[in-house]
Amino acid sequence: MSAGFGTKKISREDLPAGQVLCEYCTAKCCRYFALPIETPEDFEDFEYIRWYMLHDRATIFKEDDDWYLLVHTKCKHLQEDNMCGIYDTRPQICRDYTTKNCEYEDDWTYEFYLETAEQVGEYTEAIIQPKGKSIRSRKPELLAVI
Helix, strand or coil: CHHHCCCCCCHHHHHHCCCHHHHHCCCCHHHCCCEEEECCCCHHHHHHHHHHHCCCCCCEEECCCCEEEECCCCCEEECCCCEECHHHHHHHHHHHHHCCCCCCCCCCCEEEEEEHHHHHHHHHHHHHHCCCCCCCCCCCCCCCCC
């Protein structure tokens, strides 16, 4: 029985011998995919990232200086019990994936994470000065001499 159906989530260290961690998990790894993207270097690169973010269920994260496009979408073969419906014929990337360093625990965070196109715009403005524009506020008018 999986974690989603009444089985209490246990710690990784308390996994009983002969059991699989996936039986206690909510299948986080089957609810998204992440693709590496080029490290953005200029305004145009960040505009592409902003465009990605205008699409539903897309986010961006950075890990160890590598950038990723993360698409929050469930695998069509994930069953209601959070187990794989095509386990014996699953893709090689799934076969290579192990629970050794998986996201089973709920205490992990991204070092850098963008969720909206607006965040991308603000980040871009903060690190890249658009041509002909200054990041400084405009010079205030001089006060009248009385």
